[in-house]
Amino acid sequence: MLVQIAAGRVVLRQYRFELGVVALAALLLAxxxxxxxxxxxxxxxxxxxxxxxxxxxxDGRDDCANTMPAWVALxxxxxxxxxxATMLLPFVAGLVLGAPLIARELEFRTAQTAWSLNPSRLxxxxxxxxxxxxxxxxxxxxxxxxxxxxxxxxxDLGDRGYELIGSHGASVVIRAFxxxxxxxxxxxxxxxxxxxxxxxxxxxxxxxxxxGDVREAWVRAQPPTVVGESTTAITVGWAWRTPVGSIITDAxxxxxxxxxxxxxxxxxxxxxxxxxxxxxxxxxxxxxxxxDEVATGWTAYDVGLFGIIGVLSAAGSIVxxxxxxxx
Amino acid sequence: MLAxxxxxxxxxxxxxxxxxxxxxxxxxxxxxxxxxxxxxxxVEQFGRRYRRRWAVRGVSLALPERSITxxxxxxxxxxxxxxxxCVGFEPATEGRILVNGxxxxxxxxxxxxxIGYVPQNASLYxxxxxxxxxxxxxxxxxxxxxxLAVAMITAVGLAERRRLGELSGGEQAQxxxxxALGTRARLLLLDEPLASLDPLARRxxxxxxxxxxxxxxxxxxxxxxxxxxxxQVCDRMAVLVAGQLVLHCSxxxxxSRFATLPTSQLDGAKAIGIFAAPDGAPVAxxxxxxRGRPASLEExxxxxxxxxxxxxPQ
Numbered sequence: 001m002l003v004q005i006a007a008g009r010v011v012l013r014q015y016r017f018e019l020g021v022v023a024l025a026a027l028l029l030a031x032x033x034x035x036x037x038x039x040x041x042x043x044x045x046x047x048x049x050x051x052x053x054x055x056x057x058x059d060g061r062d063d064c065a066n067t068m069p070a071w072v073a074l075x076x077x078x079x080x081x082x083x084x085a086t087m088l089l090p091f092v093a094g095l096v097l098g099a100p101l102i103a104r105e106l107e108f109r110t111a112q113t114a115w116s117l118n119p120s121r122l123x124x125x126x127x128x129x130x131x132x133x134x135x136x137x138x139x140x141x142x143x144x145x146x147x148x149x150x151x152x153x154x155x156d157l158g159d160r161g162y163e164l165i166g167s168h169g170a171s172v173v174i175r176a177f178x179x180x181x182x183x184x185x186x187x188x189x190x191x192x193x194x195x196x197x198x199x200x201x202x203x204x205x206x207x208x209x210x211x212g213d214v215r216e217a218w219v220r221a222q223p224p225t226v227v228g229e230s231t232t233a234i235t236v237g238w239a240w241r242t243p244v245g246s247i248i249t250d251a252x253x254x255x256x257x258x259x260x261x262x263x264x265x266x267x268x269x270x271x272x273x274x275x276x277x278x279x280x281x282x283x284x285x286x287x288x289x290x291x292d293e294v295a296t297g298w299t300a301y302d303v304g305l306f307g308i309i310g311v312l313s314a315a316g317s318i319v320x321x322x323x324x325x326x327x
Numbered sequence: 328m329l330a331x332x333x334x335x336x337x338x339x340x341x342x343x344x345x346x347x348x349x350x351x352x353x354x355x356x357x358x359x360x361x362x363x364x365x366x367x368x369x370v371e372q373f374g375r376r377y378r379r380r381w382a383v384r385g386v387s388l389a390l391p392e393r394s395i396t397x398x399x400x401x402x403x404x405x406x407x408x409x410x411x412x413c414v415g416f417e418p419a420t421e422g423r424i425l426v427n428g429x430x431x432x433x434x435x436x437x438x439x440x441x442i443g444y445v446p447q448n449a450s451l452y453x454x455x456x457x458x459x460x461x462x463x464x465x466x467x468x469x470x471x472x473x474x475l476a477v478a479m480i481t482a483v484g485l486a487e488r489r490r491l492g493e494l495s496g497g498e499q500a501q502x503x504x505x506x507a508l509g510t511r512a513r514l515l516l517l518d519e520p521l522a523s524l525d526p527l528a529r530r531x532x533x534x535x536x537x538x539x540x541x542x543x544x545x546x547x548x549x550x551x552x553x554x555x556x557x558x559q560v561c562d563r564m565a566v567l568v569a570g571q572l573v574l575h576c577s578x579x580x581x582x583s584r585f586a587t588l589p590t591s592q593l594d595g596a597k598a599i600g601i602f603a604a605p606d607g608a609p610v611a612x613x614x615x616x617x618r619g620r621p622a623s624l625e626e627x628x629x630x631x632x633x634x635x636x637x638x639x640p641q
């Protein structure tokens with residue numbers, strides 16, 4: 001056990017630059033988030049003011065009116081960049097730590113020594129990756145934990161929790177591991193650190209965009225509730241309330257519009273004439289919405305998808321390490 | 328020891344009868360093949376092809392236990408490919424390699440576990456200290472003998488705290504050898520470890536190698552260009568030319584078997600190979616039955632290289 005710990009320390013020393021950069025970035029970001037939290041707390045806005053602020057704004061209770069504007073101003077100034085940073089950090093950290101782990105061994109030919117000393121290349125990979133993963137996990141978990149209260153403030157203040165997925169909580173850690181796995185795999189495949197890092201960055205961007213598209217499609221596939229009043233619900237389509245109070249779909253409503261009116265819609269971006277015709281006859285346009293609570297349910301799928309990417313890329317790395325000829 | 332003997336008997340039994348016979352027959356200089364029951368390394372009709380070019384083909388050899396075999400040959404002969412294949416770094420296109428009874432292709436972990444390997448260029452971590460390397464080796468091999476490795480590098484004037492990046496090529500080779508010998512592996516594969524060393528360092532390294540191999544009954548395959556050095560420490564030789572094994576026997580037997588004489592005195596006798604002496608005069612390597620003076624190891628190698636150049640190898 002002591003021997004393995006000693007070897008783990010050597011691995012940490014091998015990657016001290018990358019680990020130092022990641023750990024320092026995480027520490028600075030976490031410290032900055034905590035400092036913002038402290039500044040927000042110093043304003044002394046009572047917890048009850050959030051609901052009051054949402055309904056009445058600055059014209060609410062006196063104690064809220066005195067503190068909330070300053071609180072909201074500070075929160076609105078700081079939180080966007082903090083959430084951007086907490087969303088970006090796990091990807092960058094995973095890429096920076098994952099790309100060189102196997103690639104550098106191949107690039108500098110040290111894999112020959114490492115793989116001849118280690119009877120099991122899988123065992124070698126585990127010994128190399130485990131200390132790095134511990135530091136990576138601890139770094140992003142720290143940032144995630146620091147950002148969680150801020151994310152709760154955002155939701156309390158009427159922001160969509162759905163849009164904050166990936167900025168706090170377990171998804172931050174899983175995204176870091178997925179990014180690490182992709183970089184590890186592509187670095188091993190190419191056997192060069194910099195090209196591996198560039199390719200892995202491209203792959204992670206593509207995967208993130210792809211998962212973002214899947215997320216949008218998933219939300220649109222959720223059964224909508226006609227609300228129209230919630231500020232946080234996500235509009236996924238449109239429906240109409242008839243003059244007698246029943247709800248019909250947008251397509252059904254358009255079918256009611258006479259063809260000579262609908263013909264005038266051609267070439268326009270929106271069916272303005274049809275909308276006006278329906279409006280004049282007592283039909284009311286209603287947004288079809290998915291609530292933020294339902295949309296935030298994507299978090300589990302986000303964790304699952306990035307987890308699968310991480311597991312698959314780790315498995316790919318094992319295959320590459322087991323079959324690759326060291327130079 | 329008992330387990331070891333069982334393993335090695337299994338090696339012999341695992342081989343097909345014909346292949347075993349072929350390998351033992353090819354090793355013409357084994358005086359008493361029946362007594363050779365322990366074979367740490369068996370290479371059986373090994374071939375490795377890169378696209379259309381064969382780097383090594385049809386190589387069969389077996390290293391008896393406690394032997395130090397020199398693997399010699401010109402650049403590009405396939406020495407490194409053969410040594411790397413024994414560590415599992417080069418998959419066989421044809422044939423197979425058994426290390427202590429374990430097929431390198433199908434049972435690589437067990438095969439590698441009994442190998443100590445020194446790559447052609449000491450491939451060590453420049454940013455780490457010698458002590459760090461020993462720590463990594465100890466984690467990889469529970470049997471790693473750290474005191475031995477430390478004693479080896481101390482003997483050549485190196486301190487454990489030195490970073491590899493600060494060391495000369497020769498010193499790095501010493502560390503690589505200490506790592507390999509520290510594993511206490513039964514089979515040592517050294518791929519041109521002498522190339523970057525000055526004569527004194529070469530002598531030190533050879534002394535360490537011989538002491539270790541003889542001291543604990545290990546077996547070594549030493550690939551090298553420097554024939555005069557390997558002559559001093561090796562008891563067997565294998566000459567590889569253009570990917571083919573042209574000679575594999577004990578050094579003593581090779582010396583008794585071959586002779587040289589000026590080409591003008593051949594008198595119709597068949598020359599194995601003709602090469603130029605240091606003074607430029609053509610010299611023929613001949614079988615010992617013919618007239619001539621006993622050939623040196625260098626002349627034996629040169630003669631076989633000349634023969635191979637004359638005959639298209641592939």
